[in-house]
Amino acid sequence: MEQNKNDIEKKVFDAIRHGDAKMRPRWYFVVRAVLFATGSVVFFLLLVYFASTAIVTLHRSGAWSAPAFGLSGWYLFFRSLPIILIGFTLIFVIVIALLARHYSLVYHQPLVYLLLVIAGLTTLASFLIAPTSFHGAIMDYTTANLPFAHALYEYEERVPGEVHQGVIVTFMSTGFILRDLDGNVTATVVVAAATTSFGLGDTVIVFGDENASNTIQPFGVEKLLPW
Amino acid sequence: MNENEEKDEEIAERVQKGESEVFRLLVERYEPKMTRYARRFLFGGADAKDLVQDVFIKTYVNIRSFDVNQRFSPWIYRIAHNEFVNALAKRQKDKRNLSLFDLDVFFPHLLAKETADSEAGQKEMRAMLDRSLATLNPKYREPLVLYYFEEMDYRAIADVLHIPVSTVGVRLARGKAMLKKIVKQ
Numbered sequence: 001m002e003q004n005k006n007d008i009e010k011k012v013f014d015a016i017r018h019g020d021a022k023m024r025p026r027w028y029f030v031v032r033a034v035l036f037a038t039g040s041v042v043f044f045l046l047l048v049y050f051a052s053t054a055i056v057t058l059h060r061s062g063a064w065s066a067p068a069f070g071l072s073g074w075y076l077f078f079r080s081l082p083i084i085l086i087g088f089t090l091i092f093v094i095v096i097a098l099l100a101r102h103y104s105l106v107y108h109q110p111l112v113y114l115l116l117v118i119a120g121l122t123t124l125a126s127f128l129i130a131p132t133s134f135h136g137a138i139m140d141y142t143t144a145n146l147p148f149a150h151a152l153y154e155y156e157e158r159v160p161g162e163v164h165q166g167v168i169v170t171f172m173s174t175g176f177i178l179r180d181l182d183g184n185v186t187a188t189v190v191v192a193a194a195t196t197s198f199g200l201g202d203t204v205i206v207f208g209d210e211n212a213s214n215t216i217q218p219f220g221v222e223k224l225l226p227w
Numbered sequence: 228m229n230e231n232e233e234k235d236e237e238i239a240e241r242v243q244k245g246e247s248e249v250f251r252l253l254v255e256r257y258e259p260k261m262t263r264y265a266r267r268f269l270f271g272g273a274d275a276k277d278l279v280q281d282v283f284i285k286t287y288v289n290i291r292s293f294d295v296n297q298r299f300s301p302w303i304y305r306i307a308h309n310e311f312v313n314a315l316a317k318r319q320k321d322k323r324n325l326s327l328f329d330l331d332v333f334f335p336h337l338l339a340k341e342t343a344d345s346e347a348g349q350k351e352m353r354a355m356l357d358r359s360l361a362t363l364n365p366k367y368r369e370p371l372v373l374y375y376f377e378e379m380d381y382r383a384i385a386d387v388l389h390i391p392v393s394t395v396g397v398r399l400a401r402g403k404a405m406l407k408k409i410v411k412q
Contacts, residue, residue: 008262008276009254012283016247021284023247029292107389110335 040099047092047118052126053152054085056135061159062205062224069207069220076207079160085152093118164206164216165224168198178206178216187214191221198223235299243291250290253299254283260377261307267372268311270361278314282307301386304373308387315365329366336393349375352403359409367402370395 015021058064063080066073097114100106106114129135135153142150164187166178175191176198189206198204198221208218235253242250261282265275285306293302353375360368373379373387381399385392 008258008280008283009251011280012254012287013251015284016250016287021287023242024288024291026243026291029289101389104386108385108391110391110393111333112335 040096043092043096043099047089047096047122048125048129050085050088050092051122052129053135054082054089055126055130057082057153062163062165065205065222066207072219073207076160076162162207162209168200168202168204187216189216189218191218236295239290239293239299240295250287257303264307264372264377265311267360267376268369269314274314278310282310301383304387331394331397332390336397355406355410359406362409363402363405367398367405370398371402374399
């Protein structure tokens with residue numbers, strides 16, 4: 001035992017004396033801590049970016065409002081989910097959870113609390129950013145300069161056929177006429193008069209299949225919010 | 228003050244300031260503990276001595292990252308834990324439950340009181356542990372070794388393993404139950 005101890009001590013001090021083991025300077029740890037903290041913040045910002053992009057695309061596609069109209073609405077909502085964006089969001093949640101567990105304040109708590117805090121902060125930040133002009137500006141920039149990145153915002157391909165966005169151009173006794181946002185296709189939307197709280201020129205989302213005679217018997221109609 | 232009466236944290240601070248020679252005091256104090264911890268956690272791997280040596284070299288290299296307002300003991304044990312877990316992972320036969328994801332740390336647990344076992348109870352548990360260490364899963368083996376042989380409290384074990392304090396209680400309770408079952412068999 002004593003021999004073992006002397007061996008270890010001797011080898012450790014030989015390594016120190018010969019310069020094989022050098023004490024790292026304090027600035028090394030300061031720089032490392034700063035890089036670690038900066039990295040954590042950057043990953044959190046990326047997480048918020050992907051989460052808010054998911055919210056914006058769901059909103060612009062109209063699927064965001066669908067769950068208000070029952071089971072058919074929920075089914076439509078799930079089919080419209082931006083899987084790639086949600087995948088990125090989940091990956092960044094895991095990365096941030098792993099980074100945060102470096103701190104004693106975090107690893108002393110159950111992991112589920114950390115995930116709830118990350119989810120809460122991300123949701124809050126995403127809902128604050130989504131209605132701003134931020135994503136609109138990024139969309140314009142990527143359309144012009146980064147077609148690959150713009151793919152993240154391409155929601156039309158994910159929107160199921162029973163979601164129709166348009167402007168109300170005429171009211172009739174059975175409903176209203178809808179002109180789509182490009183202004184060249186129209187459909188007749190059949191709705192009970194009691195449920196229409198819309199006015200001429202309102203932009204709406206209509207949920208329901210369109211038949212061969214361009215008539216929609218919707219399971220839901222919702223006014224489109226500005227963002 | 229006599230150097231032998233100096234606290235670990237005070238010695239570490241002197242080393243940080245450039246008195247490399249006093250690092251010897253820390254090596255002398257912790258060498259028996261680290262060797263014992265390595266032998267029990269790795270149960271007699273031939274590489275235990277080399278690993279303990281690596282632990283001290285890493286401690287020296289990184290000593291300026293140690294916060295002298297914290298306790299030195301959990302800090303050096305954490306370095307040892309990382310070293311030993313890496314060694315275990317390299318051994319093909321012993322990759323049981325060393326994964327990153329663990330349900331024990333995922334959900335909250337009621338915090339079990341730190342049970343003050345009687346002296347006889349502690350002795351009995353140590354004897355059982357010595358006989359059956361190799362059969363225990365490393366996830367349960369390590370907290371038992373730290374608690375019964377290194378005489379650490381739950382908080383210090385939580386700092387070494389980077390897990391919640393309540394999870395330490397859960398692993399100790401499960402580890403003890405497993406040990407008793409193994410001994411009965």
